[in-house]
Amino acid sequence: MTTALVRTRVATEDDVAAVLALHERCSAQTxxxxxxxxxxxxxxxxxxxxVLPPxxxxxxxxxxxxVVGHGCAGRLSDTGVEVGLLVDDAFQGSGIGSRLMRDLAQGAAERGFGSLVCEVEPDNESVLPTVRKAGLDPQTxxxxxxxxxxxxxxxxxxxxQQTA
Ligand SMILES: CC(C)(COP(=O)(O)OP(=O)(O)OC[C@H]1O[C@@H](n2cnc3c(N)ncnc32)[C@H](O)[C@@H]1OP(=O)(O)O)[C@@H](O)C(=O)NCCC(=O)NCCS
Structure with missing residues (x-):
């Protein structure tokens, strides 16, 4: 599968039902x-x-x-956001999570935030490689x-700025 057919965009109120349906399709483990x-x-x-975090x-x-994936950025402070990611089980491993992470990081930087944080269960081995694949440099x-x-x-x- 390729992410070439996948489009990412900022979510609106109109996406609430589809995001609910995405969660309903996901496995208990996810x-x-x-x-x-x-x-x-x-x-x-x-x-x-x-969909619309305060x-x-x-x-x-x-x-x-x-809707096959959702990335959420909630404001923690004036300088930081907390990020949550979810990709439909059937679409995991095809680059969607890292693309969402990259978009969230870019959006956070554009909004003036200095850092993003993601909290992960210790046995969850998928998030750190996802962050790295997004081209980011995580600290843990x-x-x-x-x-x-x-x-x-x-x-x-x-x-x-360098690529602008
Ligand atoms: C974490 C998650 C969003 C990643 O989404 P994804 O679309 O599968 O990620 P990508 O396809 O972009 O993969 C990114 C990298 O992570 C690696 N990866 C994914 N799952 C992995 C696993 N279980 N173990 C090891 N590496 C894994 C991929 O191999 C890829 O690296 P590579 O290209 O160098 O091989 C998805 O697995 C998910 O929804 N998990 C359940 C919810 C969750 O854990 N959310 C995070 C906490 S909020």
Whole structure:
């Protein structure tokens, strides 16, 4: 599979139902990795909050009109955002997660944030390579048993200026 057919864009209220449907299609393991707990699914209210996080934004990845991935950036402070990623099980491993991560990092740098953070269960081996594949330079540390991946965004902004 190739991501050439995949389009990413900033999500709007109109995407809430499709993002809910994406979560409903995902496996229990994928949802657990996303939310750090076993969850049977998410509510419409939570789907809306993930699509339109307070003080943040989110991005959908679409293929043939279907939302197959979602990346969410919630404001942590004036300088930092927390990022969450979810890719449909059937589409994982095809470059969508790293593309969402790259878009979120670029969007965060454009909005003036200095860093993004992603909290990951220690046995989740998919996120760090996803961040690296996005061209980012992560720093890691364990906080209360959770792997915290921090990406300083200065270099993202620098790269953009160099390629502008
Ligand atoms: C994490 C996630 C978003 C990655 O999305 P994806 O579309 O599969 O990622 P990509 O296809 O862009 O792959 C990125 C890199 O990660 C690697 N990777 C993916 N899953 C992996 C795994 N289980 N173990 C090791 N490496 C893995 C890929 O091989 C790729 O690196 P490569 O090209 O050098 O081989 C997706 O696996 C997912 O939705 N996981 C469940 C939710 C989650 O863990 N969210 C993060 C916490 S908020």
């Amino acid at each position: 949802l657990e990795q996303r939310f750090h707990a076993a969850v049977p699914g998410i509510s419409l209210r939570l789907a809306r909050r993930l 003080g943040g934004w989110s991005i959908v990845a679409e293929q043939c009109g279907q 540390r364990y906080v209360d048993g959770v792997l915290e991946i921090v990406v300083p965004l200065g270099r993202v902004a620098d790269c953009d």
